[in-house]
Amino acid sequence: MIEIIFKIACLAAGILLGLTALDKLDGESDFFNNIAKKLMPFTTIIGGGILGLGIYYLLHFDHLIFNILAMAAGVLLLTHVLSQIPKIGDTLVKISKTLMPFKVIVGIALFVLTILRFLSIHPLG
Incomplete structure (x- = not known):
């Protein structure tokens, strides 16, 4: 059950972080923009959830790259x-500022890998 929540939170984080690239995919329908507007109030909860669960799953050495990506997304969502x-706190803010130029890349990668995980495809092990 927790893994499903983690996947849903990662999908939401991927949409929030990769919105500028995803917006180009849906054309004029504003599908991803509408989803992002609904998710915006929950940014802190989503970021905290995937950061915490990313650390939890990282300690189990399960899907290492996916969990590191989720933790990076969590830090990016929790910058404020x-x-x-x-x-x-100061160290985490420095990490967040370092990751900020890669925000969209982290978001798209997390979005794609989460969809693959929902399909039980684990391309990175």
């Missing part, structure tokens, strides 16, 4: 909250 975390 990270500075408030005591002791490690």
Whole structure:
């Protein structure tokens, strides 16, 4: 059950982060824009969820690259909250700023890999 929640959260994060590229795919229907508008209020919850579950699954050494990508997406979605975390907040903000130029790439990669995981296809092991 937790894995399904993780996959859904990763799919949502992929849409939020990769919106600029996904918007070009749907043309004038604004399909991804409409989904992103509905997901925006939950950005912090989605980011925290995939960061936490990414760490959890990373500790089990299951699908290493996917979990690292999910954790990167979580950090990108939590940029506005990270500075408030005591002791490690500044480090997490630096990581987030370093990842920011790759935001769309992380989002699209997470979106595609999550769809493949829903189909039980694991191209990266």
